[in-house]
Amino acid sequence: MIPENRSKADANPTKAFFVRMITRDITLEDCIFDLIDNSIDGAWELAGGQPMSLDDNTDLSPYRISINVQNDGFLIQDNCGGITLDDAADYAFTFGRKDTAETENFSIGVYGIGMKRAVFKIGSDITIHSTFIDEGKPSSFCVPIKVDEWLTSKSEDWDFDIEAAPDLPSAGVKIQISNLTEVALRSFESPRFIQNLRRSISRDYALHLHRGLAIEVQGKPVSGWAIELRQGGDFLPMRATFTEQIQDEDVHVELLAGMAAAPPDSSEPSDDFDDALNRSGWYVVCNGRIVLAADKTSVTGWGTEGWPQWHPQYSGFMGLIVFASRRADLLPLTTTKRSVDETSAVYRQFRPKMRDATKEWISYTNARKQVRVEAVKREEFTKSVPIFEIVPRAEVALPRIAPTPKIPEANVLYSVPKARMLKLASALGNINMAYKDVGIQSFEYTYSDLVGEE
Ligand SMILES: Nc1ncnc2c1ncn2[C@@H]1O[C@H](COP(=O)(O)OP(=O)(O)OP(=O)(O)O)[C@@H](O)[C@H]1O
Ligand SMILES: [Mg+2]
Incomplete structure (x- = not known):
């Protein structure tokens, strides 16, 4: 007989285990991005919440996200509408989205873990402060989280307290964190970390910055990377759109591919080449966020069936696949937003199209090795065009330059007395003629006499 009080094996996670696990496999930078994603989801909703295609003109210029890191603290503040009190009480702080939770329109957020994981990764003294508009008036609250106390508290419940707070200057969220974790402490004091953060x-966020969103790091705005493909002459990038129905929901897909930079001249490596190499590869965008950049691995197909491994020869290629759906859970997003879920049905469905576009480039660079001069000449007719302005086209077009077949050649080498060579040169009209030309002219002379014209 099992005694009554021994009839259940305790399987509840401990808070400490939970915090350790969720913060383990995500980088600090990706955690900061999770906070940016949340601000953007707020802004996108306020701006109309529609599918993000390259063509839409959603204006994000009223929205600002500022990030400050110091030796002893972290601060992120936005004016993107804030978290409502109801959302805070019912759902924003739960670990993992409840099944009943509505999916936000065209959001990046889907799993319900990003914010919590991010703040835990950064430090242990956290205040999340929100101002939102309630019946036309600003209303505010804050949620202080003292991680150490929360972890050690005997209470079984995992809730955080919501407290009254003064209004922020505009509706938005402000997250302040001190008592930094070891990893945050080390990273924040490194200028390189800040530099890389700005670059990433x-x-x-190039597509959001292009729509006017302001993101500031240490008080300085970050400017968005201009994503461009080269167009002109025989070079026409692919730009095709598709709509798939998944679980009665539309998933919009846009595929772009072509030459972003001329392939490298392996004989003369330069900084430009490195830059082209770094930017080359496939990009995957989910609801506006670039989740995979310049990928050269099997995740985007390289080295999988019917597709060679990436090689520096293919440098200069750029492909983008842009997914958008009202329901972010239908997109190939991973929880860290730093790769794609390769098992996603919609992603797998588009892989062959990605492969076809890549293969065109591979054969172009193969042919180019034989006829480099001709290829370079044609490449000069192209100019960089922002992806938003690329003309729709079902397939990528590249010049068809076949190497001219080689005619077998014979070399002639013989010696004659110099005096006779000079006499013949003079008879041919120029005593200073190169010996080689004397040879060629006498060959032609004899050839037409004995063999005749071709
Ligand atoms: N800056 C913000 N502005 C407005 N709402 C926010 C902000 N930060 C968080 N929220 C709210 O808190 C919720 C929880 O955020 P969290 O990042 O934990 O999960 P998520 O964004 O829903 O999913 P994911 O784990 O995929 O990021 C969000 O869905 C959003 O409603
Ligand atoms: Mg989120």
């Missing part, structure tokens, strides 16, 4: 923001 410039790239991964």
Whole structure:
């Protein structure tokens, strides 16, 4: 007989285990991005919440996200509408989205973990402060989280307290964190971390920055990376749109591919080449966020069936696949927003199209090795065009330059007395003629006499 009080094996996670696990496999930078994603979801909703295609003109210029990191603290503040009190009480702080939770329109957020994981990764003294508009008037609250106390408290419940707070200057969220974790402490004091953070923001939020969103790091705005493909002459990038129905929901897909930079001249490596190499590869965008950039791995197909491994020869290629759906859970997003879920049905469905576009480039660079001069000449007719302005086209077009077949050649080498060579040169009209030309002219002379014209 099992005694009554021994009839259940305790399987509840401990808070400490939970915090350790959720913060383990995500980088600090990706955690900061999770906070940016949340602000953007707020802004996108306020701006109308529609599918983000390259063509839409959603104006994000009223919205600002500022990030400050110091030796002893972290601050992110936005004016993107804030979290409502109801949302805070019912759902924003739960670990993992409840099944009943509505999916936000065209959001980046889907799993319900990003904010919590991010703040835990950064430090242990956290205040999340929100001002939102309630019946036309600003209303505010804050949620202080003292991680150490929360972890050690005997209470079984995992809730955080919501407290009254003064209004922020505009509706938005302000997250302040001190008592930094070891990893945050080390990273925040490194200028390189800040520099890389700015660079990654410039790239991964390029589509939002292009629509006027302001993201500031240490008080300085980050400018978005201009994503461009080269167009002109025989070079026409692909730009095709598709709509798929998944679980009665539309998933919009846009595929772009072509030459972003001329392939490298392996004989003369330069900084430009490195830059082209770094930017080359496939990009995957989910609801506006670049989740995979310049990928050269099997995640985007390289080295999988019917597709060679990435090689520096293919440098200069750029492909983008842009997914958008009202329901972010239908997109190939991973929880860290730093790769794609390769098992996603919609992603797998588009892989062959990505492969076809890539293969065109591979054969172009193969042919180019034989006829480099001709290829370079044609490449000069192209100019960089922002992806938003690329003309729709079902397939990528590249010049068809076949190497001219080689005619087998014979070399002639013989010696004659110099005096006779000079006499013949003079008879041919120029005593200073190169010996080689004397040879060629006498060959032609004899050839037409004995063999005749071709
Ligand atoms: N800056 C913000 N502005 C407005 N709402 C916010 C902000 N930060 C968080 N929220 C609210 O808190 C919720 C929880 O955020 P969290 O990042 O934990 O999960 P998520 O964004 O829903 O999903 P994911 O785990 O995929 O990021 C969000 O869905 C959003 O409603
Ligand atoms: Mg989120």
